[in-house]
Amino acid sequence: MIDMIRKAAIDDIPQIVQLEDACFPVPWPDFLFRAHLGNPGFVVYEKEGEILAYAIIGDSDGKAHLQNIAVHPDLRRQGIGTELLEWCIDLVKLCGYKEMVLEVREKNTGSQAFYADRGFEIRDNVKAYYPDDNAIVMGKRI
Numbered sequence: 805m806i807d808m809i810r811k812a813a814i815d816d817i818p819q820i821v822q823l824e825d826a827c828f829p830v831p832w833p834d835f836l837f838r839a840h841l842g843n844p845g846f847v848v849y850e851k852e853g854e855i856l857a858y859a860i861i862g863d864s865d866g867k868a869h870l871q872n873i874a875v876h877p878d879l880r881r882q883g884i885g886t887e888l889l890e891w892c893i894d895l896v897k898l899c900g901y902k903e904m905v906l907e908v909r910e911k912n913t914g915s916q917a918f919y920a921d922r923g924f925e926i927r928d929n930v931k932a933y934y935p936d937d938n939a940i941v942m943g944k945r946i
């Protein structure tokens with residue numbers, strides 16, 4: 805069995821969009837993922853040709869910004885999200901980043917617990933950040 809985390813490629817987009825649709829109430833559209841192709845922080849977790857998870861990190865005011873992370877709904881709580889997050893943290897540390905920030909839906913208490921258990925602290929609450937919810941801003945020194 806081959807598991808690997810690698811940069812996303814154009815052929816991955818249909819699987820990523822399918823996963824996104826299964827994971828979020830207001831999913832990112834296809835074109836937004838395509839716009840991130842070429843970003844070294846757009847990565848997928850692949851096993852035997854299947855995309856099980858993906859993440860996108862960018863820059864926000866000199867901080868590493870985790871813009872998106874999702875694991876296949878049937879494969880959660882098996883350590884894949886942690887492995888991918890840690891891989892992303894190692895990548896941005898190599899680029900010199902000292903801090904990672906992210907937004908998460910206020911209603912998404914499961915993901916907030918995931919981040920809190922991995923050392924992220926609540927920094928802010930942004931009203932109506934999402935079309936359907938407020939955002940909790942979380943951050944961590946890395």
Ligand SMILES: CC(C)(COP(=O)(O)OP(=O)(O)OC[C@H]1O[C@@H](n2cnc3c(N)ncnc32)[C@H](O)[C@@H]1OP(=O)(O)O)[C@@H](O)C(=O)NCCC(=O)NCCS
Pocket residue numbers: 827828872873874875876879880881882883884885886887906907908909912913914915917918919921
């Ligand atoms: C958040 C997410 C990426 C975590 O991925 P994962 O592969 O399930 O995470 P891991 O298996 O590495 O870690 C699981 C740990 O995170 C925490 N956790 C994850 N989901 C949780 C939940 N629903 N409730 C409480 N704690 C949770 C727990 O500490 C858990 O450990 P445990 O299973 O031993 O209790 C995944 O739940 C997901 O894709 N969610 C939907 C998309 C999403 O909301 N992304 C975040 C957007 S900001």
